[in-house]
Amino acid sequence: MKKVFLAMLCIAVTFVACQKDEDVTTSDTLSQKDAIIEQFKNLETSSRVNSSIKITPNDISKRDAASATDIVAADCEDCDITFEYSSTTGGSSAQVTITDSSGVDVFNGTVTGGNTYTISINSCETYNVTTQMLVGTKANLLITDGNNVTSIPIKTNQLTFQNYSFDCPVDETVEECEITICLNYLQGSASAVHIGIFVDGNLPTPDTTFFNLQDGDCFTFTINENSTYEIKHIASNPSPDFAFSLQIDAPSYNLGFYMQGNFDTTGVINSRYLQCPE
Structure with a gap:
């Protein structure tokens, strides 16, 4: 009987010890889990408080982007170019309207032969050219920029030619x-x-x-x-x-x-x- 009692006591002690180990493990696991949850709660609270936080490139990337923008801007030039009205019909004339990509007129008027007209352009801008004969049957508008001459036809019906770009004249100053x-x-x-x-x-x-x-x-x-x-x-x-x-x-x-x-x-x-x- 004594032996049975001792055996049961050992089993009980072993069970309690195992239960204590299990409790410790469970307690530790819960503590780690609670800590992680608490971290996420803090991060969520911080995000709500400062909702304007954004991921931005480092300073070097920003400097590179700014430099690229400066290079593009530096390539754009403002200058004056000229155009002429050419027709084989004496005394003819035409209505010409030249607008930039925003719809702003850089020229709007009647053109005749023997005259040179000047417009101000930007080399990075695009332009639409609308032409229509007023007197005569057909003619051409000759726009001279830094590299070539663009010939645009003029007829009795109104015509619009889109997305022309022009180069500024090369500086011909000789040292x-x-x-x-x-x-x-x-x-x-x-x-x-x-x-x-x-x-x-x-x-x-x-x-x-x-x-x-x-x-x-x-x-x-x-x-x-x-x-x-x-x-x-x-x-x-x-x-x-x-x-x-x-x-x-x-x-x-x-x-x-x-x-x-x-x-x-x-x-x-x-x-x-x-x-x-x-």
Whole structure:
């Protein structure tokens, strides 16, 4: 009987111990679950309090996007372009209306032959052109932009041509500046050297001809960036061994050219050497 009692006591103790372990495990599990639920509640509350929170790109991405916008904006130009009315019928005329993509008129009026008309455009904008003959049977509207001439037909019935884009004229301002050319004798003897600067293959005297240059003499010359240049020894010299050098002090380069004998030449000077400073 005592043995049975002890056995039952062991079973009871074991059951209580297991129940305690189970309670601890269940308690721990519930604590973790409660903690997670509490975190979600806090996050939900925070979201309700600050509903304007948004995911935004990092600073580098924003800077890149801004730079791209600046580049696009920089490519757009405002400028004036011209157009003319062309017809084989004398005394004819037409009604022309040019509107931008917002429907705003940049031109609205009657056009006739022999006149040039100017409109202000943006190179990134698109335009609709509406034409109709008033007097005559047919004609053309010739719009000149930076790259080409667009021909738009004009007839007795009203016609609308859509989504034209135009380029601004290229800046045709040509840079001019001065270079200095100095003469140095190397060998032989001579009383003087006569130099001619050929511009685009021609010698437009007297502005490009320099006579009686002695050893060490220098002179200045105005260059145009769109032209090509060649310097020649244009006068005969009694000594076939006579040699000299030309030192050209250009805005971007210092050039040296060896010359010898009669009618020697530097050859065509590459235009990249003769660029005016910005």
